[in-house]
Amino acid sequence: MAERVGGRDQQETELGPDMYQLMKELFPICRSITGDGLRQTLEIIQHHIPLELHDVPSGTEAFDWTVPKEWNIRDAYILDERGEKIVDFKLNNLHVVGYSTPVDKYVNLSELQEHLYSLEDQPDAIPYVTSYYQERWGFCITHRDRAELKQGTYRVFIDSDLKDGLLTYGELFIPGESPEEIFFSTYVCHPSMANNELSGPVVNTFLAKWIAEHARRYSYRFIFIPETIGSIVYLSRNLRQMKKNIVAGFNVTCVGDDRGYSLIPSRTGNTLADNVALTVLKFKHPDFIKYTYLDRGSDERQYCSPGVDLPVVAVMRSKPGEFLEYHTSLDNLDMVTPSALSGSLELLKDCVELLEANRNYRVTCLGEPQLGKRGLYPTLSSKTSKDSVNDLMNFIAYADGSNDLMAISNTINVPPWQLYPIIEQLKTASLLAEATTR
């Protein structure tokens, strides 16, 4: 159970099982960067939040890229000479190289080998392989199965098609007092893999639901996109508004495992998103791993690219590429736990609450205020009487209008949520004012 912060109810935090249930529902679907599986996924998420769907036709230019043809697949297998299915798409959709062209022919073992992918050092894992931008066909199998293949003739069958169609993505805008936006991105293009990447969409779905429950200072925007081409398409359509409105953004990925937290900073490393994520992680999960921007791997590559330069960080538990199960059939439902999903959701809620609470504060009087007469300071002065009011006095000492709440929190080494009640006390006593919004 995550540590309690702010004024959140206990119930709100116990959504782990519900999130896990949604993940189980989404897991079997064969997603890709286009196609029916992607749309089906977004439609299921629509049962939880009012996602608006956008369709972008194949051939659409997006910066240096072009939206590819739409890919759909119905079935695929390899039959051996006895007619037995030795590889079956219906048992695991990772068996087919993503975007495989249709094929139905007999090949000998040698030709078959040229179309097989396996991992020698993970002999029981089916690897996840795609070929979005070059037409080819192929099958992914465990290295153990591959080693047992015998000379002979095999029938390879892929019932797919690759034709002009649509790239679909989902978007949710939750308006707040301010047109300034907090941006959350996650991707929905991976077939049956759990941590990377159903954990991101699942957690973001429940985060959006929670945000929408209350009036907020900031506006919030969530997008559920195919990785890379999706963020590029989205940026190419919205960049000007994004640069104008987004004050902090989070790419949420690989947040379903139980292995601690990690962060990829933005390219500059000093944005509001960096500060918020670092502050929350430092106080709640001091053992988190802070990667550098050189370790990036997902859509933060686009959000932080030269000229785009959005204040976006990637929040993760195990970083993509850094866990053994990554991009294999081992990244299954066993890798993700309800409590891990719940912890990740709490972390993001903490970030949201801190963003909402963060302001530049200044004390309204010169010198220290006389807190004793307001019941905020011990009236009896003895050797240790200041200890009990240390956080309060330190907050006041730095509330000079030039430091925001986060900066003060880090300077005085007190979690921001521990300062929320202090801020309320001081406001009530008219001793604290906002200096500027940011």
Added chain:
Amino acid sequence: MAERVGGRDQQETELGPDMYQLMKELFPICRSITGDGLRQTLEIIQHHIPLELHDVPSGTEAFDWTVPKEWNIRDAYILDERGEKIVDFKLNNLHVVGYSTPVDKYVNLSELQEHLYSLEDQPDAIPYVTSYYQERWGFCITHRDRAELKQGTYRVFIDSDLKDGLLTYGELFIPGESPEEIFFSTYVCHPSMANNELSGPVVNTFLAKWIAEHARRYSYRFIFIPETIGSIVYLSRNLRQMKKNIVAGFNVTCVGDDRGYSLIPSRTGNTLADNVALTVLKFKHPDFIKYTYLDRGSDERQYCSPGVDLPVVAVMRSKPGEFLEYHTSLDNLDMVTPSALSGSLELLKDCVELLEANRNYRVTCLGEPQLGKRGLYPTLSSKTSKDSVNDLMNFIAYADGSNDLMAISNTINVPPWQLYPIIEQLKTASLLAEATTR
């Protein structure tokens, strides 16, 4: 004996016994933030320096504070059933809670306990307790004595009064060439305790005397005030002038013990006062403790508060609150030594001399000057001939008008006082000029 620096005479530094004598004279007086003890203390200091006294009436508003009533006390004790004084103010004025209201009544042990203060982990120490802003009465006793109290009836007697009167403080202004001021603050509100806080007033008294002996570049201002309310009152009356004139300030406190030096930086940590104190401490007492502003505890809390923002540091030996004897009867004349007082005085003199000497210097020629023809460089060039003129050459290398003496001293890692004669040599040779005053 402190290390000799600058051109100071040996005699000047041997004032330890005189300072200790003044402390002994002041020790028995029962001081508080107002009252006769405070005035008596200032009058004794007037025998040494021409302190001007200021009276501020009770009820005067000062920022968020109000000057409290004046408190005076003549006697106080607790009698047991046999009529024996088990607690006697005349033996130790710490026995009475500061600002205790008058009382004269019989109480049982249970009621008495509610008015007693002791320290369980320092059973032989009488604690120092005050209640300036809430009316109550109380006695402070050793925990050992308290443990021996038996059931029974006790007479509690405090002959004090708390009525409209005056808060008194002392001020000394020593004009120099420039209206720019160096500011020294110390407090005179503690009853019989030696390190905290008679050492501060005693050292500042002798420092002021020494400063007044010679014409100075800067003006100097000393204030002797009650802690907290005194600095707030002083600031509320003088803030505009202080912000205009003060270039460096020092709160001098707990400078009588023999336990090394320490510093609390200003809130920003980069003022002239910080630089001077750090430079002197680094070269003379490299084992000094540099605290952070979070460790503040005395009037630097006011001088550095938001909107006040004066360049003030606190110079100490043992930091208030960090030594066991703090705010107890153990902080007595045994805790302070003449040599410790003398060392502290020397330290502050070094700061003053550095402030007076500190300037932005620039060499008057391009390239290195030819020092050989002026007898400042060996005429014979051999393998090691540069060693003897290293400090000289390094000083010249950085005297570009953009660095002040302190910056150069720290860059080339040579104590500033070791550069004073070099500066004189270069000036005499017309090779050095002042760039700007600061």
Added chain:
Amino acid sequence: MAERVGGRDQQETELGPDMYQLMKELFPICRSITGDGLRQTLEIIQHHIPLELHDVPSGTEAFDWTVPKEWNIRDAYILDERGEKIVDFKLNNLHVVGYSTPVDKYVNLSELQEHLYSLEDQPDAIPYVTSYYQERWGFCITHRDRAELKQGTYRVFIDSDLKDGLLTYGELFIPGESPEEIFFSTYVCHPSMANNELSGPVVNTFLAKWIAEHARRYSYRFIFIPETIGSIVYLSRNLRQMKKNIVAGFNVTCVGDDRGYSLIPSRTGNTLADNVALTVLKFKHPDFIKYTYLDRGSDERQYCSPGVDLPVVAVMRSKPGEFLEYHTSLDNLDMVTPSALSGSLELLKDCVELLEANRNYRVTCLGEPQLGKRGLYPTLSSKTSKDSVNDLMNFIAYADGSNDLMAISNTINVPPWQLYPIIEQLKTASLLAEATTR
């Protein structure tokens, strides 16, 4: 053999023996800060590069200095009572104190001793001693020989003259596309010593030759001067142009020994010269020693002096004064090796190539470019497909126009020469443009 970088031919790097040959030719000459030996040295260098010679008359004012009289020496010796030459200038020109006035007389041992220089802790070394600016005569001998001197009469003979003449220096300007200059300085005033200082002139000679072989973006200037007075004279005549044109400069000294590399940064430490030298040394010789400007000892003292402030660093192997043989007869041809000279030449070529290649680059598209369609990225995406293009992707990620090549190289921790082909690929694909020249 130095590591290969850029597109340099193998042959170019094998100049060690040629450089060593030039050093052997120059070694026997008795150089000083003026005189025939200095001119003869410059004339031999003219056989390799078209050095222009400049003559500056004795008595010429240069900043705080005056060009001294010209010194020439033909012979010198000490005869013992039996008429044997116990010290002979013709065997080693270090035996005579540089700038010794003529003498021919008989002295007893006691008087002789006043004119002898030796090194007690290096008893087999003849020290190098000069007295440019105070007239005296003297001999340098090994401490071992000195210890064997007996009472008696000695004839001391120095056939030198010290009269108005010329200080001569050499200069080579190699024009490039831009009037911005890269500046190389080295000194030619030391008698028979190899590392300090024939290695500098020899390496700079071959470096200049190599630079002149190709058209260059920058202009290049080499000067071969007597130390200290030479740089002061040169600065006093050219300072305005130097400050206008020089973007990076290198004082090249002690580059002939086999003992690793070292660097003295400029006074500010952050010039283009600092960045280039640090980047090359970090990637090619990560065990190099980075001194501070306080360790300076040669003409960087003048180039970086206040008001001169040129962007000049000193590139060295063993730092002058830091090796045992320094300024003694032990610094002979055995101390220098062809491969050490060759390595130093390569290092400077790397600096030149990096200066030529260094620019602020920016990618021409928003978001990551689609490298797959250009054959620059694997078309098959699997678990490890990004590893092969890591440097490429990281370069693109930071090519935002605000970082120069060096900054990117250091940020992504890839040697700049490893990025040269990547830059070419991206330019060919029109994905990369120059932002500004610097």
